[in-house]
Amino acid sequence: MKRCFLIPLAGLLLATSSAMAQTATPTSDEIIHKANHMALYQGADTKSKVSLTITDKQGRMRKRAFRSLRKNDDNLDRNQKYYTFFQAPADVRKMTFMVHKHADLEEDDDRWLYMPSLDLVKRIAASDKRTSFVGSDFLYEDISGRSPKDDFHELVGTTEEYYVIKNTPKKPDTVEFAHYIAHIDKKNFLPMKIEFFKNDGRAYRVIESLQVDAIKAKQNGRPVIYPTVTISVAKNLESGSTTKMTVSDVRYNVGIRDDIFSERYLRRPPRDVMR
Amino acid sequence: MIRIFKTGCLILLFSLMQTVAPAHGAEGKGKVWPDFFGPVDVHGFIEMRGGTRTSDDPEAKDISVMEVRLQADLFTYTDWAEFKFKGDVWADGVTEKGEGDVREAWVFSRPSGFLDLKIGRQVLTWGTGDLVFLNDLFPKDWQSYFIGRDSEYLKAPSDAAKISLFTELANLDLVYTPQFDADRYITGEYISYWNSAAAGHAGRDDIIHADRPDRWFEDDELAARLYRNISNYELAVYGYWGFWKQPGGQTVSGTAIFPELNVYGASIRGQVAGGIGNLELAYYDSAEASGGGDPLIDNSEMRYVVGYTRDLAMDLNASLQYYVEQLLDYGAYEESLSGIPARDEFRHVITLQITQLLMNQTLELSLSGYYSPSDEDTYLRPRISYDVTDSIVLETGANIFIGEADHTFFGQFENNTNVYVAVRYSL
Numbered sequence: 001m002k003r004c005f006l007i008p009l010a011g012l013l014l015a016t017s018s019a020m021a022q023t024a025t026p027t028s029d030e031i032i033h034k035a036n037h038m039a040l041y042q043g044a045d046t047k048s049k050v051s052l053t054i055t056d057k058q059g060r061m062r063k064r065a066f067r068s069l070r071k072n073d074d075n076l077d078r079n080q081k082y083y084t085f086f087q088a089p090a091d092v093r094k095m096t097f098m099v100h101k102h103a104d105l106e107e108d109d110d111r112w113l114y115m116p117s118l119d120l121v122k123r124i125a126a127s128d129k130r131t132s133f134v135g136s137d138f139l140y141e142d143i144s145g146r147s148p149k150d151d152f153h154e155l156v157g158t159t160e161e162y163y164v165i166k167n168t169p170k171k172p173d174t175v176e177f178a179h180y181i182a183h184i185d186k187k188n189f190l191p192m193k194i195e196f197f198k199n200d201g202r203a204y205r206v207i208e209s210l211q212v213d214a215i216k217a218k219q220n221g222r223p224v225i226y227p228t229v230t231i232s233v234a235k236n237l238e239s240g241s242t243t244k245m246t247v248s249d250v251r252y253n254v255g256i257r258d259d260i261f262s263e264r265y266l267r268r269p270p271r272d273v274m275r
Numbered sequence: 276m277i278r279i280f281k282t283g284c285l286i287l288l289f290s291l292m293q294t295v296a297p298a299h300g301a302e303g304k305g306k307v308w309p310d311f312f313g314p315v316d317v318h319g320f321i322e323m324r325g326g327t328r329t330s331d332d333p334e335a336k337d338i339s340v341m342e343v344r345l346q347a348d349l350f351t352y353t354d355w356a357e358f359k360f361k362g363d364v365w366a367d368g369v370t371e372k373g374e375g376d377v378r379e380a381w382v383f384s385r386p387s388g389f390l391d392l393k394i395g396r397q398v399l400t401w402g403t404g405d406l407v408f409l410n411d412l413f414p415k416d417w418q419s420y421f422i423g424r425d426s427e428y429l430k431a432p433s434d435a436a437k438i439s440l441f442t443e444l445a446n447l448d449l450v451y452t453p454q455f456d457a458d459r460y461i462t463g464e465y466i467s468y469w470n471s472a473a474a475g476h477a478g479r480d481d482i483i484h485a486d487r488p489d490r491w492f493e494d495d496e497l498a499a500r501l502y503r504n505i506s507n508y509e510l511a512v513y514g515y516w517g518f519w520k521q522p523g524g525q526t527v528s529g530t531a532i533f534p535e536l537n538v539y540g541a542s543i544r545g546q547v548a549g550g551i552g553n554l555e556l557a558y559y560d561s562a563e564a565s566g567g568g569d570p571l572i573d574n575s576e577m578r579y580v581v582g583y584t585r586d587l588a589m590d591l592n593a594s595l596q597y598y599v600e601q602l603l604d605y606g607a608y609e610e611s612l613s614g615i616p617a618r619d620e621f622r623h624v625i626t627l628q629i630t631q632l633l634m635n636q637t638l639e640l641s642l643s644g645y646y647s648p649s650d651e652d653t654y655l656r657p658r659i660s661y662d663v664t665d666s667i668v669l670e671t672g673a674n675i676f677i678g679e680a681d682h683t684f685f686g687q688f689e690n691n692t693n694v695y696v697a698v699r700y701s702l
Contacts, residue, residue, distance in 0.1 A: 054635060062635070062665050089665035089666065090320065090665065091701070093318065108549065110507045110546065118426070118429070119397070119398045121401075123509075123544055123553075125586050125592065130589065131589050131590055132632075135632075135635040239635075241635060263509075264439065264441055268393075271385075
């Protein structure tokens with residue numbers, strides 16, 4: 001992947017939001033919806049390589065690597081499909097994982113896992129999104145997104161660079177946090193820092209975006225740029241564990257077909273995912 | 276006795292294999308690898324596994340498993356196909372021999388948008404049961420399962436052609452096995468069993484010899500699955516035309532045989548109340564049983580399973596199933612018995628599986644269990660595995676058989692209760 005422009009340029013291309021950013025301060029809901037779009041829904045589809053390095057308190061490192069495909073079901077920032085092909089470590093190598101994400105709060109996501117050594121397609125119960133993603137310090141919900149409808153949002157401050165939004169869960173008994181504070185970049189609306197707090201006001205988890213790349217792509221034949229977080233770090237302040245996520249070879253609008261997200265390709269991955 | 280020398284040679288061979296796997300598009304003379312292949316992806320592991328029976332079994336050794344195992348896994352592709360080889364060699368302390376097993380050797384191709392082909396030795400699985408199989412008539416390896424080998428080995432490979440057709444309306448899998456592949460069932464070699472004819476336990480000195488159908492293209496098997504999803508509820512109907520996968524009868528002289536069997540069934544799986552529910556049933560048509568009055572051929576059966584799995588807490592998953600085997604033509608079966616204990620008309624089994632992941636999912640505690648209230652027997656599989664690093668896994672577990680009677684499915688294996696430990700290094 002060629003590194004592209006510097007980040008500030010990316011902001012200029014956000015046609016709708018740039019106008020918004022330069023005028024009056026948007027409302028907290030507008031900011032959150034925009035941030036949700038930027039973090040998860042840019043382009044009609046995305047293909048990328050992801051590697052995770054998990055470092056525990058004792059400094060022991062573990063690596064996870066996978067290829068990832070994502071496709072939006074529509075352009076409403078709602079339902080999506082995800083496809084993951086694991087490459088490392090050995091015990092998950094060549095496993096594939098598929099998610100049909102449903103934005104409706106009442107509807108659980110559908111998840112499938114395929115284990116090639118047994119030729120087994122497993123359905124995975126998806127009731128709890130607040131569980132670790134492949135043993136890392138990222139949770140499923142960090143990867144596939146938390147619906148803006150799940151929380152009350154409150155703009156609690158603005159700085160030179162960021163909107164600071166406090167998010168309080170509508171159903172506190174379904175999550176392990178009391179609230180979280182998101183720092184959202186004023187220029188490109190990407191969440192740059194998210195801190196999770198317990199009831200006593202302690203921060204116990206923090207996710208930071210360390211690098212944003214401007215990824216060139218085509219949309220309806222016209223060149224566009226999608227600012228994309230390519231390095232992020234999740235820290236569990238209670239356990240002392242840290243996970244660095246590096247995203248590379250990011251491509252948008254490659255024309256991923258809908259049927260890729262079916263049992264056929266779960267059992268035998270599409271060729272270009274494996275390479 | 277472990278043959279250290281033999282194992283050493285195998286390791287050497289494996290290391291050599293690593294070095295000859297060429298880089299893609301290697302230039303120059305003496306190239307051994309044609310350009311139209313992609314790079315060869317080489318993986319594998321070396322594993323040591325040892326286990327012992329917890330009580331004395333007069334029919335078997337004290338060691339339940341003792342092996343040094345090496346697996347090599349090679350993968351490459353061309354523009355039109357993918358090629359896979361996966362094979363094991365191991366020094367086996369129970370059989371006191373060097374053993375080998377090709378687990379996968381197949382070619383896969385996607386010749387058109389509606390067709391997938393996979394031909395060769397392959398592991399095959401379908402159906403919704405968790406640890407119980409109704410419409411999955413692909414070969415199982417119960418011996419490996421009971422002595423505590425990795426769960427991968429519960430499935431034995433098939434030599435088959437799998438043809439998959441995809442349409443808007445439904446998808447169809449057809450698996451043709453030209454020469455019957457039986458289960459790797461309990462023969463007495465690793466696990467002692469109840470011999471009803473001799474009314475006693477039998478094992479290493481009384482290996483079951485069976486007359487296996489083995490004529491190519493005549494003693495063949497066909498398995499079919501027609502499936503589609505409706506709002507992510509997975510619906511499937513199945514068919515199988517072949518033989519009982521374990522001896523389902525005997526000749527007049529007492530040789531175990533594999534009578535003809537056809538199976539027809541259906542399943543549904545999908546979301547139920549925050550978890551996953553599954554329902555499956557199968558009709559086992561024992562084609563040679565002639566109404567169930569033949570004492571030498573197993574009767575037809577109905578099999579049913581209903582199951583539910585969900586997360587109970589973070590990284591804690593539980594699954595529960597109720598499984599029933601119903602012996603058909605029961606009256607005729609009872610009349611045909613000559614003094615051996617009768618099977619129940621209904622065999623009820625409850626299966627439970629609990630898995631807890633800890634320490635960034637590097638430590639896994641799991642318990643699988645089967646309990647049959649009608650047979651009054653239990654099979655428990657507690658297991659702990661820990662990923663020391665990304666390539667080293669330590670594992671310990673047990674296979675615990677408890678039974679009221681000597682002849683029930685799990686009860687007969689009571690003397691085989693064993694504990695094992697293993698360490699695996701993956702490349």
